[in-house]
Amino acid sequence: SSGTPYLGLMPGKTRIRTSFDPEHEIPRLHKWFSHNQHPTRDQMMRYMHELNTLESRRGRRPLDLTNIIYWFKNARAAQRRACKALDDSMEDSSGAGDDGRSGEDMGGHSQHRDSLPDSGDPDDSSGGGGGLDCNGSSGSGDASIPPYLPNKNAVYMIPFHPYLQTSQASHARMSTPGPGVSAESAGDDQPYDLSLAKRRSSEELSPVPYKRQARKALPSQQEEAEGAAKDNKTQDLTHGKSRPPFPAKSPNMADSEAExxxxxxxxxxxxANPSIFLPSSTSPICPPRFPALLDAASKMRQEIPAHSEEDQATSEAELLKLRLKQSQDYADYAMHSNVSRLTAANMAALSLAQMGGLPLAQLPPSLAMAAYYPMDPRFYSAPQHSASSPTPLTRSSVVTPLHPHAHQSASPPGPHARGQMSGSEPRKRRxxxxIDPLTEIPKLEKWFLEDTHPSAFMIDKFCEELNTCEYRHKFPKLEPKNVQLWFKNHRAKVKRMKTV
DNA sequence: AGCAAGGATTCCTATGTCGC
DNA sequence: GCGACATAGGAATCCTTGCT
Incomplete structure (x- = not known):
């Protein structure tokens, strides 16, 4: 075959993505890697052939030599990253330990990486030949040698995390120690990825550490994991030694959490920020919440000028202030109102028909809609379950703040926080x-028919065009990222529908 | 409360560029 | 040739929202 078997041969088309079987192929690759990080071309050819003869490769695109080459290349890079991260974390952990993880925690859970790549290799009864040191030499089985991660984003067993301290998990770790894992390697994983922690609960129960498992396909495991998470949550609340996963709560949070x-x-x-808690038309607790609305609206008005300066639209900011004041009044009115609901399509249609010329482009949709439809309780009422809850701070009752900046600071930290954050950063609310189904989706679909993979330039162009539409005069402007995501998800949708 | 749709995020592979 | 770094994009999953 040519040197470039699949890239560049199909300009404008989707690159074929190679995936390795986590049960049969990845372990083999790791074993080979542990023996020799720099195999010769002939060796890699043999690897390729061996993998292509596997049952798991049947019905899939045969691997090309470049796939093997790339894999080894990435594995080497990943190992270096892992070693570097480990070095950094070791330095950190040898310090004052002010990250909240006590030495007791560290010592009590020596198997921080409880599953190594090789551990899943059914062919490697010796445990995969141990880990690799940071100099890249082959592993000797020395327990002090830290494991490596073949990819910075690989799904591995998570190191210590307070939520994961189930007795079951601990037992699993103790009973199935991974090769090359040691107390020395048990420092903070860096960067700490909570998504791994989230996944660990189900994956740890799996004999195959790599394999992703569909949540819905494994309800029992999910329940088990959730139960474990719940247990750990309780532990967090009752055991002072567990590190709180989030920073000290803000003054704003204190009240609500006290409830x-x-x-x-x-x-x-x-x-974390004062958000708007619009009054509910049905909830008996709406009067106490209303002051929060007023405060938040006031705060938002104060924030407007700075933001509007960027757009060189001071007069618009003034008008926006006025509209916010109106929305505040509307909210006041809506607190005592109750009107029928509107469908999304109707909302879009009404928005076009009724909102002409009103510059609320900076508003998040929920607040903008609340401003425009003061009598629609949808935009003011708390969700059903909040009625029985002592706290009014449910997600649907929170209207996101005005600016993107505010969005970021309004994230609600909580036990379910996840994503790539260090644990000291509050989680951002998504x-x-x-996207307007009446005016925007048809355009996007038309563009999609013309080109499923538009260039960045075209994405910008589409974005620009959509933002000139009337709908976007009333609602937050689209960013190229949004358009790109729409294309991405639409491709996935089309493909899904084709397979079904 | 549960479900579906779909936008957002994460993980992973592939590729390119630059410097050594 | 390799390492470091950046980036694109598919697949899987998460999570918000609307609806019943």
Whole structure:
């Protein structure tokens, strides 16, 4: 075959992505890697052939030599990264330990990386030949040698985390120690990825550490994992030695948290910033919440000028202030109102029909809609489950703040926080962009038909065009990222529909 | 409360560039 | 040739939202 078997041969088309079987191929690759990080071309050819003869490769695209080459290259890079990260974390952990993880925690859980790549190799009864040292030499089985990670984003067993300290998990770790794992290697993983922690609960129960498992396909495991998480949550609350996963709560959070959180989702709701808690038309607790709305609206008004300066639209800011004041009044009115609901399509249609010329482009959709539809309780009422909850701070009752900056600071930290954060950063609340099904989706679909992979230039162009539409005069502007994501997800959707 | 849709995020592979 | 770094994009998953 040519040197470039699949790249560049199909300009404008999707590159074929190679995936390695986590059960049969990856362990082999790791074993080979542990024996020799720099195999010769002939060796890699043999590896390729061996993998291509596996049952797991049947029905899939045969591996090319470049796949093997790339894999080894990436594995070497990953090892270096892992060693570097480990070195850094070792330096950190040898310090004052002010990250909240006590020495007791460290010592009590020596198997911080409880599953090594090789550990899943059914062919390697010796345990995969041990880890590799940071100099890249082959592993000797020395327990002090830290393990490596073949990829910075690889799904591995998580090192210590307070939520993961189940007795079951501990037992599993103790009973199935990975090769090359030691107390020395048990320092903070760096960067600390909570998504790994989240996944660990299910994956740890799996004999195959690499394999991703669909949540819904494994309900029992999920329940087990959730139960474990719950147990650990309790432990966090009752055992002082467990590191709180989030920084000290803000003054704003204090009040709400003092009320307690009874719902799963509600537990991650308290915003770090004063957000708007619009009054509910049905909830008996709406009057106490209304001052928060007023405060938040006032705060937002104070923030407007700075933001508007960027857009060189001072007059618009003034108008926006006015509209916010109006929305505040509307909210006041809506607190005592109750009107029928509107469908999303109707909202979009009404937005076009009724909102002409009103510059609320900076508003998040929920607040903008609340401003425009003061009588629609959808935009003011708390969700159903909040009625039974002692706290009003449920996610649906929180209207995201005005600016993107504010979005970021309004994240609700909580036990379900995840993603790539260090544990000292509050989790950002995910915001969702609304794309108008009446005016925008048809355009996007038309563009999609013309080109499923538009260039960055075209993405910008599409974005620009969409933002000139009337709909975007009323609602937050789209960013190229949003358009790109739409294309990405639409490709996935189309493919999904084709397979079904 | 549960479900579906779909936007957002994470993980992983592939590729390119630059410097050594 | 290799390492470091950046980036694109598919697949899988998460999570928000609307609806019943």
């Amino acid at each position: 307690g959180h009874s719902t799963k989702r509600g537990s991650n709701s308290p915003p 915001t969702r962009v609304f």
